[in-house]
Amino acid sequence: MALPQAGAPAPAAPVTRFAPSPTGELHLGNARTALFNWLLARGRGGRFLLRIEDTDAGRSRTEYATQILDDLRWLGLDWDGDIVVQSARGPAYAEALARLEADGRAYPCYCTPVEIEVSRRSQLAAGRPPRYAGTCRHLDAHQRAARLAEGRQPTLRFRVPDAGRIAFTDLVHGEQVFDCADIGDFVLRRADHSAAFFFSNILDDADSGVTVVLRGEDHLSNTPRQLLIAEALGLRAPAYGHLSLITGPDGAPLSKRLGAKTLRELRETGFLPVALVNHLYRLGHSGEAEGLQHLDALARAFDTTRLVRSPARFDPAQLESWQKAAVQALTPEAALEWLRPALPAGLAPAAAQGFVDVIRHNLALPAELAPWSAVVFGELPPPAAAEQALLAEAGPEFFAAAAAALRDRAAGLAGGDPAPWKAATAAIAAATGRKGPALFKPLRVALTGQLQGPELAPLIALMTPARAIARLERLSSRAP
Numbered sequence: 234m235a236l237p238q239a240g241a242p243a244p245a246a247p248v249t250r251f252a253p254s255p256t257g258e259l260h261l262g263n264a265r266t267a268l269f270n271w272l273l274a275r276g277r278g279g280r281f282l283l284r285i286e287d288t289d290a291g292r293s294r295t296e297y298a299t300q301i302l303d304d305l306r307w308l309g310l311d312w313d314g315d316i317v318v319q320s321a322r323g324p325a326y327a328e329a330l331a332r333l334e335a336d337g338r339a340y341p342c343y344c345t346p347v348e349i350e351v352s353r354r355s356q357l358a359a360g361r362p363p364r365y366a367g368t369c370r371h372l373d374a375h376q377r378a379a380r381l382a383e384g385r386q387p388t389l390r391f392r393v394p395d396a397g398r399i400a401f402t403d404l405v406h407g408e409q410v411f412d413c414a415d416i417g418d419f420v421l422r423r424a425d426h427s428a429a430f431f432f433s434n435i436l437d438d439a440d441s442g443v444t445v446v447l448r449g450e451d452h453l454s455n456t457p458r459q460l461l462i463a464e465a466l467g468l469r470a471p472a473y474g475h476l477s478l479i480t481g482p483d484g485a486p487l488s489k490r491l492g493a494k495t496l497r498e499l500r501e502t503g504f505l506p507v508a509l510v511n512h513l514y515r516l517g518h519s520g521e522a523e524g525l526q527h528l529d530a531l532a533r534a535f536d537t538t539r540l541v542r543s544p545a546r547f548d549p550a551q552l553e554s555w556q557k558a559a560v561q562a563l564t565p566e567a568a569l570e571w572l573r574p575a576l577p578a579g580l581a582p583a584a585a586q587g588f589v590d591v592i593r594h595n596l597a598l599p600a601e602l603a604p605w606s607a608v609v610f611g612e613l614p615p616p617a618a619a620e621q622a623l624l625a626e627a628g629p630e631f632f633a634a635a636a637a638a639l640r641d642r643a644a645g646l647a648g649g650d651p652a653p654w655k656a657a658t659a660a661i662a663a664a665t666g667r668k669g670p671a672l673f674k675p676l677r678v679a680l681t682g683q684l685q686g687p688e689l690a691p692l693i694a695l696m697t698p699a700r701a702i703a704r705l706e707r708l709s710s711r712a713p
């Protein structure tokens with residue numbers, strides 16, 4: 234069954250790529266682009282390539298490139314072959330640009346940025362969409378030499394055909410048609426001799442044999458220009474699929490709150506890669522993959538016909554629920570590693586593992602461990618009003634009896650085994666005549682400070698009997 238908003242199938246054994254510009258760190262949007270290209274390649278026996286688009290020397294930083302590779306590895310997205318770095322591709326670009334110029338498909342433009350801006354404004358003022366006015370389109374050798382002599386540094390512009398249309402099938406958005414007359418002559422090489430994005434991007438895709446490009450919707454209007462370049466150079470262009478925008482839960486652009494966080498920040502907060510991957514997979518891809526899935530399963534299920542056109546809404550609550558599922562799925566050893574940075578210093582390995590085993594199911598993020606560390610190894614904060622009321626209702630006699638029952642068994646309670654604590658609770662029940670919630674609620678609040686939490690016996694078994702007894706004794710004398 235074809236979904237109403239779905240796209241077209243991608244070719245078999247696709248060669249895809251991720252082509253980040255190292256001008257900042259990865260956030261959820263570009264991580265999703267990387268993931269989808271990876272899934273498409275891996276799910277269909279293709280190849281996934283990586284290219285660093287660092288032709289903008291002013292904004293590109295090696296640290297960002299390094300961070301991007303780290304982030305991809307952390308997500309589990311491996312790439313095939315060598316990484317292409319655009320700053321090392323100067324000779325290939327120069328050769329292709331010379332060819333375009335020799336063929337009359339490109340020409341030097343001597344307009345200064347100020348002149349371009351003036352022209353842009355006057356077109357806007359006249360109510361026309363601004364595009365390059367064609368000033369340098371037909372300069373002869375003499376005119377060119379004169380402009381060079383003025384010290385003008387030329388850019389190289391692509392000569393867009395005066396008439397005709399460029400049509401292509403977008404894997405997400407379907408048939409696209411652009412009129413050449415609407416596309417101004419655009420820059421291929423900047424005045425500083427660096428290659429412009431439109432040009433280096435398509436040349437590299439073609440040279441690397443890329444067959445499918447999934448990328449952000451913001452690039453859709455660039456595609457006709459890139460197809461023109463490919464055609465002029467006799468290159469085979471990839472198929473394109475432009476992924477819908479990611480918005481916040483309200484449909485507005487992603488806010489700083491969570492969605493605009495970088496991958497590094499999410500990782501440092503303790504998000505697990507499998508949680509992110511599962512969440513990203515469902516942002517703009519409608520599908521049947523139920524529950525937490527590993528990358529290979531997601532790759533098998535990924536299908537370009539399931540990419541949706543409407544904006545994908547990022548909901549922090551969804552991410553958190555994937556994170557909880559990912560935490561549940563951790564092995565005990567992996568859970569210990571995940572929580573290690575948040576554990577109190579100096580815990581013996583067995584105590585640390587025991588603590589993590591009991592607490593992990595109540596956590597989504599390591600920062601939530603601190604209150605439980607206080608419960609087991611530290612001091613309880615003063616109880617909130619509802620908890621306070623519960624303690625008052627149980628009364629000092631109850632806590633006195635409970636403390637006495639624990640004191641009688643203190644020797645047997647040390648050691649971390651929950652069984653003697655269960656026996657002690659039975660003794661408290663017998664001594665106080667309370668059972669069920671009337672017994673467990675005040676006990677839980679007295680010992681842990683809160684009504685919610687993991688099963689009580691294994692939790693209190695983690696504390697020393699002295700700490701538990703002291704908490705009960707404190708409540709067994711009337712409050713001052």
Ligand code: GLU
Nearest residue numbers: 252253254286434448452
């Ligand atoms: N460097 C471009 C970007 O990060 C790549 C666009 C593309 O995937 O073609 O937006």
Ligand code: ZN
Nearest residue numbers: 342343344369
């Ligand atoms: Zn010009």
